[in-house]
Amino acid sequence: MTATDLPRGPLYAPEPAALADTSAPYDVPPPAVHGCWYPSPDPSGRNVAFVCDRAGVPQLWTGPVDGAQVRLLDGDPHPVTEVSWSPDGRWIAYTSAPGGGELTRVLCVRPDGSGRHLLAGGESGTSARLGCWQHDGSAIAVTVTESAPPGQAHADRHHADAPGPPGTEHAPHWAGRDGRAVLLNPAGGRRWPGTGNARQDSGTEQRTLSAYLVDPEGTAAPVLLFSERGAANQRVCDLSHDGRLALVYRGPRGRREALVVRTTDSSVTCAFPVADGDPWVGGFSPDAGTLWLRSDAGREYAALLAARLDARGQLRTTTVVAERPDCGLELLALGRDGRRAVLAWNRHGVSELELVRLNAARRTGPGDGTPPTAGAARRVDLPHEVVTRIAPTADADAPVVALSGSRRHAGVWWLPHGAPLRTPWSSRDEDAFPPGLTPVRPTPVRPVARDGLALGGWYYRAPGRSPGEAAPCVLHLHGGPEEQERPVLDPLYLELLGRGLDVFAPDVRGSSGHGRGFVDADLGTGRFDAINDVADCAAHVMVRGLADPRRMAVMGRSYGGYLTMAALVWHPGLFRTGVAVCGMSDLNTFFEGTEPWIAQSAAHKYGHPEHDRELLRSLSPMSRVDALRAPVLAVHGEYDTNVPPGESEQFVRAARERGLEAELLLLRDEGHDFRRADNRRLFRRTAGDWLERHLAG
Known part of the structure; x- marks a missing residue:
């Protein structure tokens, strides 16, 4: 499906809306037992936006990697689930879940707490999901979801049931269904180029997922990148540095795909099966000649795959550049320069972290040129068992990671040159257990x-x-x-x-x-x-x-x-x-x-x-x-x-x-x-x- 298949009217484009300022400095000592997770550093790598439940509900906070002073950026009671600091440092985008439900929305706020506004997910019958930023920070990709019965896919719907949770006033049908089974496999489904997976449109309720580039300043109209009816999932994981190509993660679980989409006409140039789990499955090299992916296609365990692309974004060859015979690649995070990566492998439930240099394919004319490779991996010793999130910084050797373990609550760690340092605003290990409870290592x-x-x-x-x-x-x-x-x-x-x-x-x-x-x-x-x-x-x-x-x-x-x-x-x-x-x-x-x-x-x-x-x-x-x-x-x-x-x-x-x-x-x-x-x-x-x-x- 291309962008021309769907109207570009206001029922599809997200409508930014200003919100009251709820940010505040936080000088009261946090409870000893609290969790911090989902870090996203600023361009310098010295400050981090993150999710923390120190106030009783997961909310948006910021703090320095080496200082204890933190700031609450969104004091609303709606749980925050994802965070992303813009590459130019001007905005922090995040996803919240009103009432803790499934209909999420995407908001933006400045690092000082001012200018908080709704980017997407506030329109009637919609929800929204956070995607990636453009590399210059001028826009962020969001996926907007709208569901409606057949014949009403573009019409306003009025909620006839009980009112939903606070914050869902603009999203009728937040809960409850009409008891009709969902038709998942109607005849006549189309196929994506290069895949064997048919599109699936619901026979009783049409669900359209549309990915937009949204200007956080609100000075430019949203740009439609890609749209699909009957979709189970969709997220824009990366945009090429020149803006020509988008990497779109889609598909139901067990059948996930990564699509390369031309942003000029929303056409799909190639598709790859990718692994379930973390949706941030990969990204482009600086010249978009190589696509790095976490994929388990045709194999028992997920590995790091390098796909060579031509100038039009079409596939030339694929190569496995990092793999293990007995465990899978669980998390993949590309460095901001596109030339390094942080890999987290899952070995029997315990994470192993590695830093690698990526050598992308070089286009040398009509031939295949130099194949992509990954350099020797450098192992990073971790103080706790499981990595839940990797966030590269401007210093390729100093990523920020979220860690959990059997003897601590979730926390954020800074890894300058492989030496793990706990951020001062994360719980100390000795405070992880309430009085009277003893740590247990399973x-x-x-x-x-x-x-x-x-x-x-x-x-x-x-x-x-x-x-x-x-x-x-x-x-x-x-x-x-x-x-x-x-x-x-x-x-x-x-x-x-x-x-x-x-x-x-x-x-x-x-x-x-x-x-x-x-x-x-x-x-x-x-x-x-x-x-x-x-x-x-x-x-x-x-x-x-x-x-x-x-x-x-x-x-x-x-x-x-x-x-x-x-x-x-x-x-x-x-x-x-x-x-x-x-x-x-x-x-x-x-x-x-x-x-x-x-x-x-x-x-x-x-x-x-x-x-x-x-x-x-x-x-x-x-x-x-x-x-x-x-x-x-x-x-x-x-x-x-x-x-x-x-x-x-x-x-x-x-x-x-x-x-x-x-x-x-x-x-x-x-x-x-x-x-x-x-x-x-x-x-x-x-x-x-x-x-x-x-x-x-």
């Missing part, structure tokens, strides 16, 4: 499924417990399913460990970090095997004498909440109780209620909501709820449009109708992720009380 555990597949996970032993004692244990399941259990500090685990409960956090099939085949092992009917993996993981720690078979609980969030409910009804005698957080209890009603773009991605994992209705029914915990024997606690955010709260409500109702103890905790002003400190504390305390009561004795 032990890697490698269960084997009943069909022989090797699984993974981490076991947390409650402090003070003797090695040979079989303990009450909570088996905790992550979401995704493609997420991965990492050795990072989880306040929920701290809560449970402090109550004398062990925690086992496994990676069942479908998780990332173990190769592409492991991620795909739960597709279709393979999900029955994933449910059995939960039982096999429980049996593993029981047989090893770690967990007491009479005092075992299962708990999980999102997809992990689904697995929790599934494990309780497929293996009813195994667990004493369960806590399901934002989980799907019926995959058919989930598809009817979720956001259309989530449905499109989920169909690849679970099955098509029309063609595979019987498979979805048979995989749904509600189809076997008569087998439920254990008491269950369900937890949900009231504004969750990813997995609507009705999924928890119907499971709790069915349990009560069968005479079982069942409760629902509905968290106010939260979406699919719980971001507010008071709600997170309430969730941990309620879950801890429930599990301690049911596992005691």
